[in-house]
Amino acid sequence: MNLALRDIRHNLGRFLLTCVGLGLLLGVALAMVGIYGGVVEEALSLARNMRADLWVVEGGSRGPFAEASRIPGDVREAVARLPGVREAGSLTFQTVEARHAGGPMGVLGGAAPNEEQVRERAGEAGRQRIGAVLRLQVVGYEPDRPGGPPGILEGRGITRGRLELVADRSAGLPLGAVVEMANLRYRVVGISTRAVSTGGDPLAWITLRDSQDLQFRLTPPAARRAQQGGGGALPQDTVNAVIARLSPHADAGAVAAEIRRWKHFSALTGAEQENVLTRSVVDKARKQIGLFTTVLLLVSAVIVALIIYTLTMDKMREIATLKLIGAPDRSIVALVMQQALLLGAVSFTSGTALLLAAKDHFPRRVVLGLAEVSGFGVLVFVICLLASLLGVRYALRIEPAQALGG
Amino acid sequence: MSALVELCGIAKGFGSGEARVQALSDITLSVDAGEVVGLRGPSGSGKSTLLNLVACILEPDAGTLRLAGETVWDGRWSRADLRALRREKIGFIFQFHNLLPFLDATDNVALAMTLNRVPLAEARRRARALLDHLQVGKRATAMPAKLSGGEAQRVAIARALANNPRIILADEPTAALDSERAQVVMDLLRQVAREQAAAVIVVTHDDKIFSRFDRLVGLRDGRVETV
Numbered sequence: 001m002n003l004a005l006r007d008i009r010h011n012l013g014r015f016l017l018t019c020v021g022l023g024l025l026l027g028v029a030l031a032m033v034g035i036y037g038g039v040v041e042e043a044l045s046l047a048r049n050m051r052a053d054l055w056v057v058e059g060g061s062r063g064p065f066a067e068a069s070r071i072p073g074d075v076r077e078a079v080a081r082l083p084g085v086r087e088a089g090s091l092t093f094q095t096v097e098a099r100h101a102g103g104p105m106g107v108l109g110g111a112a113p114n115e116e117q118v119r120e121r122a123g124e125a126g127r128q129r130i131g132a133v134l135r136l137q138v139v140g141y142e143p144d145r146p147g148g149p150p151g152i153l154e155g156r157g158i159t160r161g162r163l164e165l166v167a168d169r170s171a172g173l174p175l176g177a178v179v180e181m182a183n184l185r186y187r188v189v190g191i192s193t194r195a196v197s198t199g200g201d202p203l204a205w206i207t208l209r210d211s212q213d214l215q216f217r218l219t220p221p222a223a224r225r226a227q228q229g230g231g232g233a234l235p236q237d238t239v240n241a242v243i244a245r246l247s248p249h250a251d252a253g254a255v256a257a258e259i260r261r262w263k264h265f266s267a268l269t270g271a272e273q274e275n276v277l278t279r280s281v282v283d284k285a286r287k288q289i290g291l292f293t294t295v296l297l298l299v300s301a302v303i304v305a306l307i308i309y310t311l312t313m314d315k316m317r318e319i320a321t322l323k324l325i326g327a328p329d330r331s332i333v334a335l336v337m338q339q340a341l342l343l344g345a346v347s348f349t350s351g352t353a354l355l356l357a358a359k360d361h362f363p364r365r366v367v368l369g370l371a372e373v374s375g376f377g378v379l380v381f382v383i384c385l386l387a388s389l390l391g392v393r394y395a396l397r398i399e400p401a402q403a404l405g406g
Numbered sequence: 407m408s409a410l411v412e413l414c415g416i417a418k419g420f421g422s423g424e425a426r427v428q429a430l431s432d433i434t435l436s437v438d439a440g441e442v443v444g445l446r447g448p449s450g451s452g453k454s455t456l457l458n459l460v461a462c463i464l465e466p467d468a469g470t471l472r473l474a475g476e477t478v479w480d481g482r483w484s485r486a487d488l489r490a491l492r493r494e495k496i497g498f499i500f501q502f503h504n505l506l507p508f509l510d511a512t513d514n515v516a517l518a519m520t521l522n523r524v525p526l527a528e529a530r531r532r533a534r535a536l537l538d539h540l541q542v543g544k545r546a547t548a549m550p551a552k553l554s555g556g557e558a559q560r561v562a563i564a565r566a567l568a569n570n571p572r573i574i575l576a577d578e579p580t581a582a583l584d585s586e587r588a589q590v591v592m593d594l595l596r597q598v599a600r601e602q603a604a605a606v607i608v609v610t611h612d613d614k615i616f617s618r619f620d621r622l623v624g625l626r627d628g629r630v631e632t633v
Binding site for chain 1: 454457458461463464486489490492493494498500504506507508509513516517518520521522526549565577
């Protein structure tokens with residue numbers, strides 16, 4: 001006869017309500033575990049999506065994500081000529097507050113606009129700023145070279161057209177939508193598989209030339225002022241990094257060491273870049289979330305312990321009676337522990353189910369795999385087991401004599 | 407008849423130094439098989455302490471205690487042994503019946519048997535028969551909260567009898583009942599004592615049932631006053 005189950009069935013409403021409350025708490029703790037995983041994964045996704053074996057950046061800098069890096073665009077040629085390098089591509093990165101200007105603009109297969117059309121569109125956009133604000137991490141790349149979108153879900157990639165844009169699906173932009181950035185309007189020609197920046201902003205790819213315009217071109221009044229002041233316009237063939245993909249048997253460390261010997265340049269292998277991203281760029285966010293998760297788990301443990309202790313106290317007379325009529329200690333321990341574990345199991349299941357149903361609605365990515373969920377389940381099991389010890393200790397100290405008398 | 411409960415020169419005190427309270431002094435008492443003995447006395451006279459001693463919950467400071475022919479507290483008894491002794495040889499009846507609220511009447515009785523390693527199905531079958539015998543069989547599936555005071559006390563008596571104990575200890579079993587039901591409970595205890603040749607000790611303040619005992623033992627200030 002399982003006394004724990006019978007007692008739970010007798011007070012089913014109270015037990016389920018307790019489980020719902022604890023389940024919500026465990027759901028929040030599990031969400032933090034998922035957000036932690038999401039922060040790390042998002043931090044790495046940008047670098048991983050580039051599938052680069054090497055990152056060539058400004059000398060003394062740790063790359064375009066951790067620090068500012070500007071190098072001439074023609075470095076790509078020099079990198080591509082190195083032994084072991086299969087292909088190389090120039091990239092720019094910048095965070096932009098764009099505006100979603102609404103409906104489609106022209107047909108997807110239309111010809112690329114010429115310089116005059118680009119200036120005309122810039123003028124149109126400048127006259128009337130429209131649409132909802134959208135934060136994007138814009139990547140400028142050379143079509144047919146490394147650094148483009150990792151995969152196209154809808155539409156097509158950028159060919160040679162100017163003012164075309166491929167957006168990550170998390171941006172929520174439909175195909176054909178018009179996006180305004182720095183007085184220029186871009187047409188969404190493709191939707192990529194999920195790719196976000198270290199800050200969780202969706203990525204958008206445009207041509208390197210468009211991105212250099214976006215990043216380095218001065219507005220007409222600023223250009224006039226620069227000209228009147230005697231300074232020329234900034235050189236526009238500047239990029240933030242050059243990435244290289246190596247031949248299968250090439251040694252990334254050796255090629256990186258070769259590039260580091262060049263004046264004014266530095267090189268990081270893919271692994272070094274990932275290390276920079278996780279240890280430097282998102283380190284504080286990672287630690288903050290990790291600490292918060294630990295605090296939540298401690299709070300959960302205390303709450304489980306209190307619930308079990310209270311449940312045991314409520315049964316003081318019943319436990320005393322059981323002892324008096326000869327129930328062995330193991331029956332009393334089983335009663336308390338089984339209830340603690342069942343409480344943990346039901347709460348964990350309900351919290352996990354709730355989180356899995358809601359995780360896609362979180363603003364930032366929640367990464368929960370089987371390893372995270374099962375690991376958390378084991379942790380909840382251990383917490384419940386330890387927390388039940390308080391109840392067990394109380395139960396074992398109940399005197400059978402407490403069953404006697406009024 | 408042979409004595410099932412024998413107390414010889416039993417003494418028990420609590421605390422130490424000036425705060426020490428002598429709850430029982432030089433108690434000598436025996437209860438035979440089939441005998442129903444009432445234990446009465448004012449509050450603080452030592453009734454509960456005596457009951458706890460016979461129930462093997464408290465260890466006496468002096469004297470010997472023999473239950474069903476075995477000397478208890480002679481240094482050979484572990485806590486588990488004492489619990490097993492209670493399980494197998496002693497039945498308890500409480501003032502407020504103390505039925506487990508999450509088990510129905512049958513399982514409350516069957517539980518006592520399963521603790522004694524009787525298979526659950528067999529225990530339930532025997533429990534129902536016992537409830538029928540105590541004329542509360544129709545309430546076999548009722549939860550304790552749904553039972554009347556008299557019904558609950560009958561179920562509690564059934565639980566006390568579940569393992570055919572040689573000794574039955576009852577702590578104010580009629581205190582929560584009206585006089586008619588109190589008489590019925592006492593009749594049941596007398597019947598059980600006869601049928602099972604058990605020694606029954608009842609702690610009570612209820613003078614309406616004094617006449618139902620074979621013997622009434624009075625306690626005052628920890629000593630046997632009248633037998």
